Structure formats: C-alpha cells, structure tokens
Amino acid sequence: MVKQTIQIFGRMKPTKNPAGVYSLDNDELMGASLEFVLPKDLTDGFVNNKRESYRFRFKKVFDQQAKQEDIFKNIAKPVADSVLAGFNGTIFAYGQTGSGKTFTITGGAEHYTDRGIIPRTLSYLFERFSQDSSTVYTTHISYLEIYNEVGYDLLDPRHEASRLEDLPKVLIMEDTDQNIHLRNLSLQQAANEEEALNLLFLGDTNRMISEVILALSERSRSHIPYRNSMLTSVLRDSLGGNCMTTMIATLAVDKRNLDESISTCRFAQRVALIKNEAILNEELDPVLLIAHLKEEILTLKKELAMMMGEQKSKQLSTDEILKLEELIKAFLNDPDPDVTLSLGPDMRKVQHSFLYFKKKLLEKQSEENQCSDQSSAATRKNLAHISAVDMNSLKGMLRQRDNEISILVKMLKKEKQRADDAVAQLSKIAIYQNLSSQSLPNCSTVPGFGEGITDPLSLNHGAQATSSSLTREEYVELGDDVSTVSKLTGEITSTYSLNGQQLKSTSPQSRYGNVKAQQEDPTPKENRFQESHEGHMNHGGHVLPYMKKGSQLSAGKLEAFEIFIKDHEEQKIIEENKKLIKKRSAEAETLSEHLNQVRNRIAELKKQLQMKRRQRAAQRFEDVEGNYTPGGKLDPIEEDLCEQIKQEKIAYKTTIGRLKTLSTEIEHLQLLLEKVKVKIQTDFQRWWSQEASNLQGCETGPMAGFHTLSSHASPSGTVAMCQVLPEINPDHCYSSAQDARSSRSTEDDFNQSSEWRALDSSGPSPLVPLTGDQRVDADVLAFLRARQNLLSKKAAPQQ
Numbered sequence: 001m002v003k004q005t006i007q008i009f010g011r012m013k014p015t016k017n018p019a020g021v022y023s024l025d026n027d028e029l030m031g032a033s034l035e036f037v038l039p040k041d042l043t044d045g046f047v048n049n050k051r052e053s054y055r056f057r058f059k060k061v062f063d064q065q066a067k068q069e070d071i072f073k074n075i076a077k078p079v080a081d082s083v084l085a086g087f088n089g090t091i092f093a094y095g096q097t098g099s100g101k102t103f104t105i106t107g108g109a110e111h112y113t114d115r116g117i118i119p120r121t122l123s124y125l126f127e128r129f130s131q132d133s134s135t136v137y138t139t140h141i142s143y144l145e146i147y148n149e150v151g152y153d154l155l156d157p158r159h160e161a162s163r164l165e166d167l168p169k170v171l172i173m174e175d176t177d178q179n180i181h182l183r184n185l186s187l188q189q190a191a192n193e194e195e196a197l198n199l200l201f202l203g204d205t206n207r208m209i210s211e212v213i214l215a216l217s218e219r220s221r222s223h224i225p226y227r228n229s230m231l232t233s234v235l236r237d238s239l240g241g242n243c244m245t246t247m248i249a250t251l252a253v254d255k256r257n258l259d260e261s262i263s264t265c266r267f268a269q270r271v272a273l274i275k276n277e278a279i280l281n282e283e284l285d286p287v288l289l290i291a292h293l294k295e296e297i298l299t300l301k302k303e304l305a306m307m308m309g310e311q312k313s314k315q316l317s318t319d320e321i322l323k324l325e326e327l328i329k330a331f332l333n334d335p336d337p338d339v340t341l342s343l344g345p346d347m348r349k350v351q352h353s354f355l356y357f358k359k360k361l362l363e364k365q366s367e368e369n370q371c372s373d374q375s376s377a378a379t380r381k382n383l384a385h386i387s388a389v390d391m392n393s394l395k396g397m398l399r400q401r402d403n404e405i406s407i408l409v410k411m412l413k414k415e416k417q418r419a420d421d422a423v424a425q426l427s428k429i430a431i432y433q434n435l436s437s438q439s440l441p442n443c444s445t446v447p448g449f450g451e452g453i454t455d456p457l458s459l460n461h462g463a464q465a466t467s468s469s470l471t472r473e474e475y476v477e478l479g480d481d482v483s484t485v486s487k488l489t490g491e492i493t494s495t496y497s498l499n500g501q502q503l504k505s506t507s508p509q510s511r512y513g514n515v516k517a518q519q520e521d522p523t524p525k526e527n528r529f530q531e532s533h534e535g536h537m538n539h540g541g542h543v544l545p546y547m548k549k550g551s552q553l554s555a556g557k558l559e560a561f562e563i564f565i566k567d568h569e570e571q572k573i574i575e576e577n578k579k580l581i582k583k584r585s586a587e588a589e590t591l592s593e594h595l596n597q598v599r600n601r602i603a604e605l606k607k608q609l610q611m612k613r614r615q616r617a618a619q620r621f622e623d624v625e626g627n628y629t630p631g632g633k634l635d636p637i638e639e640d641l642c643e644q645i646k647q648e649k650i651a652y653k654t655t656i657g658r659l660k661t662l663s664t665e666i667e668h669l670q671l672l673l674e675k676v677k678v679k680i681q682t683d684f685q686r687w688w689s690q691e692a693s694n695l696q697g698c699e700t701g702p703m704a705g706f707h708t709l710s711s712h713a714s715p716s717g718t719v720a721m722c723q724v725l726p727e728i729n730p731d732h733c734y735s736s737a738q739d740a741r742s743s744r745s746t747e748d749d750f751n752q753s754s755e756w757r758a759l760d761s762s763g764p765s766p767l768v769p770l771t772g773d774q775r776v777d778a779d780v781l782a783f784l785r786a787r788q789n790l791l792s793k794k795a796a797p798q799q
C-alpha cells in the first residue's frame with residue numbers, strides 16, 4: 001500500500017493582456033511557492049499604496065512559457081508509471097472557464113506539438129507495452145460526460161446523430177462493498193495507439209457537438225462547481241481512496257482574472273491535504289486460490305503433527321521410497337548450490353534421506369580407494385609397454401601422416417581456385433545486371449516515389465527488390481520488425497504513389513467507426529482529407545463531407561455555409577495544417593528514399609565483407625604450406641567495412657525512428673483537421689439557429705411587416721412572394737402576390753438552386769418565394785438575414 005497526498009501542480013495560461021503581479025519560486029526539494037500581490041481596496045476615496053499578498057504552495061508550478069512536453073514529463077508520466085506498476089491513477093484539471101483545462105488535458109486543436117496529456121500518455125503506454133513481451137496488456141477506453149447530474153457515454157455510436165437527452169443515461173450503481181459501477185458506459189477496446197486516438201477523437205467530437213448545445217442554453221455560465229455529486233461519486237476513489245491522484249490547477253493571470261485564480265489556488269491547498277491509500281491491484285483466480293489454500297492447510301496440519309511428536313507408525317511403501325530416492329538424486333545432481341530438498345513434514349522421509357546419504361558416502365569412499373590402486377598399476381604397465389614398442393613402426397606412422405597432410409593441402413588449393421572462380425563469376429553477373437537494369441527502366445527498382453508508380457504498394461515492392469540481399473534475420477538484426485518497416489513505408493509512400501483520379505471519398509463516420517476498414521483503404525490519407533475538405537467549395541452536394549451524416553441541406557443553406565467557412569477564423573488553421581502535412585509528407589518521402597539507400601548500402605557492404613572473408617580464408621590455405629602466420633586478426637579493410645556497416649545501421653535506426661514520429665505526427669494533424677471541420681460545422685449550425693431565432697423573435701421589428709405582407713399575399717398559406725433588392729436586405733423586402741404568380745408559383749421551382757444563385761449574382765430584383773411551411777420559411781429568412789450580415793461584414797473593411 002502506498003500512502004500519498006493528492007499531488008498539486010499549477011499551470012499559468014499565457015496571456016497577452018497586462019498580467020497581475022505574481023512571483024514564482026520552484027524548488028526541487030521543497031516544492032513551489034506562488035505569490036500573488038493585489039493592490040488593497042481604495043478606502044474613503046483616498047489612494048492607498050498598500051498591497052495584499054497571497055502565498056500558496058504547490059509541488060511544482062509551470063509558468064506561462066511551459067511546453068506540453070514538460071507537463072507530460074513532470075505530471076502525467078509518473079502517474080502512467082504507477083499505473084503500469086499496478087496502481088489506479090487519476091489526473092484532473094481544475095480552474096476557471098477558459099484557463100486551459102482542455103488545452104492541458106486533451107490539447108490544442110491547432111498544432112501537433114500542442115498535444116495534451118491524454119494523447120501523450122496513450123502514446124507512452126503503448127510504447128511501454130511494446131517493450132514488454134512477458135506480459136499481455138489489454139486496453140479499454142471509456143469517455144463519460146456529466147451534465148446536470150446525468151452521465152452520457154461519449155463513445156456511443158448514436159451520439160452524433162441523436163440529441164443528448166435521447167441517449168441512454170449512464171447510471172451509478174454501488175455494490176455491497178461500496179464499489180462504484182457505471183451502467184451503460186461502454187468500454188471500448190483499443191489494440192494500438194491509433195485506435196485509442198481515434199476513440200479519443202470520437203469522444204472529443206461528440207463532446208464538442210453537445211457542448212458549442214449547452215452554450216446556447218447556458219449563456220451566463222462562468223464557473224462549473226465541483227460539488228456536482230455524480231462527478232464526486234465517479235471520482236470517489238480518486239478523491240480520497242485507492243488511487244494515485246494528481247490535480248492541475250489552471251490559472252489565468254491577467255489582472256481581471258486574479259480573483260478567480262486565487263480561489264483556484266485556495267481549492268488546490270485544500271485538495272493537497274487529502275491523503276490517499278493506493279493498493280496494488282492483484283487479482284487471483286478464485287479456483288486457484290481455493291486449491292492453494294487447501295494445500296497449505298494440509299501442509300500445516302502435517303507440520304503440526306511432526307512438531308507434536310506424532311510419528312507415523314506405518315513404514316514407507318516401496319513406491320514412496322522410489323519416489324523419494326528420485327527426488328534425492330535430482331537434488332544431488334542439481335549444480336545449483338542453493339537448491340533445497342523439500343521432504344514435507346514427514347519424519348520417515350527425513351530419516352530415509354539420511355540413510356541414503358550415508359550409503360552413498362560409503363560407496364564413494366570405497367570407489368576412491370579402488371581407483372587409486374588401479375591407476376598406479378596402470379601407469380606402471382603403460383611405461384613398460386611403451387619401452388617395448390618398436391621405434392621403426394612409430395617412424396612409419398609419422399611418414400603416413402606427412403603424406404596425408406600434403407594430399408589435404410593440394411585439395412585445399414583446388415578449393416581456393418574454385419572459390420576465386422566463383423567470385424569472378426559473381427562479379428561478371430553483377431556487372432551484367434547493372435547494365436541490363438540501366439537499359440531497361442523498371443519502376444520496381446527505383447527506390448523513390450514517382451510518377452511512374454501507379455500501384456500503391458509498388459514502392460514497397462521496390463524497396464524489397466532493391467534490398468533483396470538483406471535476409472529477414474538481417475532486418476531483425478537492424479533492430480526493426482520487418483512488418484513495421486514495410487507498414488511504415490507502405491503507409492507513407494502510398495500517399496504519393498497514387499494520382500488524384502483514384503481518390504475515394506471517405507466519410508468522417510467511417511474514419512472513426514471502423515479503424516480496420518480505414519487501415520485497409522488504399523486511398524492516400526492526405527488526399528482523403530483534401531477531397532473531403534476542398535470538396536465543400538463546390539456546389540452540388542460537395543459541402544456534405546462537412547455536414548453531419550444524413551443532413552439534408554437546402555441549396556440556400558449550402559450557399560450560406562460556403563460563405564460562412566470562407567470567413568471562419570479556423571480556415572487559417574486548416575490551411576496551415578494542410579501545409580504542414582504536405583511538408584511532413586515530403587520529409588517522410590525523402591526519409592523513405594534515404595532509408596532505401598541505407599539498406600542498399602548495408603547490403604553492398606555486407607557483400608564486400610563476405611568476399612573479403614572468403615579471400616582471407618583462401619589465403620590461409622596457402623600459408624599452411626609454409627608461411628603460415630598465426631592469429632585470426634581482422635585485416636584493416638575488413639575492419640573498415642565492419643565500421644561502415646555499423647555506422648549505416650545507426651543511420652538506419654535513426655531514420656526509422658524519425659519516420660515513425662512523422663507518421664504519428666501526420667496522423668495527429670489529420671485528426672486535428674477533422675476536429676476543426678466538425679467545429680466549423682457546429683459553429684455554423686449554432687450561428688444558423690441563432691439567426692433563425694433572431695428573425696423569429698423580431699415579430700415587432702421591421703421583419704414583422706415582412707411576415708404580414710407574406711400572409712396577406714398568400715391567404716392559402718401555400719405560396720407567398722417577396723421581392724429582394726440587389727443588396728438583399730430582408731428588411732426592405734416587400735411582396736406582391738400578383739408579381740409572384742406571374743413569375744413562379746410552384747414549390748418545385750423554389751427548390752432549384754439556380755434561382756438562389758441569381759441572388760448572389762446581384763441580378764435585377766430576383767424573386768424569393770416563401771413556401772408557407774413555417775420551419776422552411778424561417779430558414780429562408782434566416783438565410784437572407786445571415787447573408788446580409790456576412791456581406792456587410794465583408795464590405796466593412798473596404799469602407
């Protein structure tokens with residue numbers, strides 16, 4: 001059991017506004033001290049220069065310039081390590097709205113380096129899993145949202161398509177041991193980092209959608225209290241039980257937020273007093289446990305009987321004796337000096353073992369005596385025999401050996417000649433192959449990425465073809481699993497090996513709905529994004545990748561959306577990240593090329609080394625004849641080749657490492673792009689609803705006249721007309737039933753986007769028909785108003 005108080009860290013959010021006065025002192029041993037200084041209130045109108053200071057203690061406080069990597073290393077990594085050691089771990093952030101909780105825990109939506117604690121911890125955990133082959137790890141992920149005391153599962157696949165309140169609610173259940181269980185909260189298995197990140201992304205997206213909803217209903221929200229009882233129940237272990245818990249107080253230090261920051265620090269000081277008792281999580285199979293306990297009871301009973309002097313009267317059976325002697329033999333033959341003989345609490349066995357040892361000892365002594373007698377007799381006999389051997393026959397034998405040696409030397413010479421011939425033959429073949437590959441261009445031997453490659457895997461094949469002289473063992477020796485290498489090269493290279501015409505559309509749903517399908521989709525990832533992102537600029541339903549699955553948008557709404565995204569501030573982030581992905585992909589391309597070259601160089605160096613070794617071996621045969629130089633030292637050329645191979649291997653490993661990092665970075669950037677896309681979409685929906693509700697709420701304003709006119713023009717409520725001025729100002733709309741009927745009079749015509757397009761082209765007074773359907777008309781009016789707002793916004797900077 002580990003007793004530990006909740007660890008408290010502080011993090012300052014960077015500010016461009018004038019910051020309040022604060023000072024920070026981080027001490028490795030003593031912890032950190034953070035002090036805020038506030039001017040005292042003005043009393044009775046007189047200026048008072050006195051100040052009040054507030055001092056707080058933390059384990060460590062990160063100032064404004066702290067990087068996400070520092071936060072991970074100092075705060076999250078120790079918790080992840082204790083989780084790997086078998087303890088429960090929790091990290092939570094606390095602070096006022098906008099102080100950086102999401103940024104710290106999940107990360108920023110703009111840059112790869114802004115990844116927060118969750119993606120970094122997932123990456124770290126999966127890396128550690130891969131390094132430990134002795135243990136089987138399984139990872140399950142849940143994502144719970146608590147709103148108004150009700151829990152919702154953010155990984156529920158229906159989330160995106162349903163309203164929050166229609167989703168199954170997560171219920172808190174408590175068992176007899178007072179353990180908390182969450183019913184209806186799904187546990188999703190993640191086999192690797194990519195799957196885990198996709199789940200995180202799905203949860204984030206669902207949270208974003210249900211949030212940009214909550215903001216509408218709760219406009220004055222500024223502080224979310226922690227007294228929320230469902231949250232405290234869920235975090236019960238973390239806030240006072242079996243867990244290693246860490247809290248990050250996020251602090252906004254601009255002057256106007258100092259009061260809130262001081263409150264946050266006060267909360268942190270209270271939390272720092274809570275002591276947890278973390279217990280190592282170990283679970284034993286109950287059946288095994290029972291068997292183990294029964295065995296223990298039996299042994300204890302026997303030991304007790306032995307201690308009490310209760311002797312067993314029955315003699316050991318022959319079978320028991322045989323088994324016991326086998327045990328003793330194994331004990332005696334075991335070379336481990338520390339091995340013990342376990343006989344159990346049975347005095348008969350102990351006595352028999354001692355008798356056995358005595359017998360063996362006596363046997364050994366008599367054997368030794370016999371041996372010493374025999375060996376002295378044999379020595380005497382040999383000497384007599386040697387002196388009697390005929391010297392001539394010994395000389396004959398010596399001559400025979402000499403002949404044998406010279407025959408062998410001749411044979412070796414022949415072998416050497418053959419080896420030389422084979423080397424010469426190989427060189428000829430290599431030269432011939434070189435010549436033929438130059439005259440017959442073959443894309444599979446080109447290690448780079450190029451226009452000639454049309455098969456998405458051709459580069460991969462190419463890499464294998466050019467490096468065919470490296471065996472699988474050699475790959476392993478290089479420190480990389482072959483499949484990892486080919487997966488990496490295949491993944492990155494395929495981005496560039498297809499041309500645009502082969503693009504496939506990938507809906508966001510399929511991206512996170514089916515990871516396997518995504519992995520098998522040969523469509524280049526970057527292109528997948530480009531298509532889904534750039535497609536929205538065109539008419540004819542291409543905006544759809546931006547919109548929710550199943551959304552039916554009117555042509556007008558589509559057009560409004562098109563204008564909306566052009567001006568959206570996140571558009572810049574999209575462009576920047578796209579550029580970055582391109583840059584990283586280009587870097588990956590260069591690195592893959594480099595990797596292929598290194599592989600080829602290693603193969604070539606190995607060939608040279610082998611050749612050199614063969615030559616040296618042959619050289620030795622000659623030396624046997626007369627000038628043999630002892631010692632198996634490497635010659636300088638071999639040494640040089642070995643050194644070169646070593647250096648190339650280092651380069652190979654470094655390149656592979658960088659490629660892996662790039663692959664993760666590109667994947668992450670693509671997720672960021674998807675996130676921004678969802679944000680734009682939800683922003684638009686909110687803005688659109690806002691505009692619609694503004695218009696509906698304007699019954700007494702200028703729009704009221706508009707409605708009155710419409711209903712007057714169409715008593716039946718089915719067709720109404722309104723003429724729109726070229727500036728498209730709905731406030732200036734008027735309607736004429738006569739005009740309307742003479743130009744267009746059916747709802748079908750209304751739905752044709754060409755008419756909407758006419759609005760845009762500022763043609764002279766195009767007609768906008770209303771449908772009589774209240775909801776649709778509200779959309780129409782919202783569109784007109786929204787469009788007008790957008791156009792006036794656009795026009796403003798030019799004025």
Ligand SMILES: Nc1ncnc2c1ncn2[C@@H]1O[C@H](COP(=O)(O)OP(=O)(O)OP(=O)(O)O)[C@@H](O)[C@H]1O
Binds near residue numbers: 098099
């Ligand atoms: N350390 C930081 N570095 C750079 N930007 C930051 C940092 N912390 C926060 N931000 C930015 O400040 C803004 C608000 O941060 P964030 O959304 O994380 O606040 P929050 O505490 O989660 O707010 P809320 O309680 O309203 O959800 C975001 O745009 C975020 O990117």
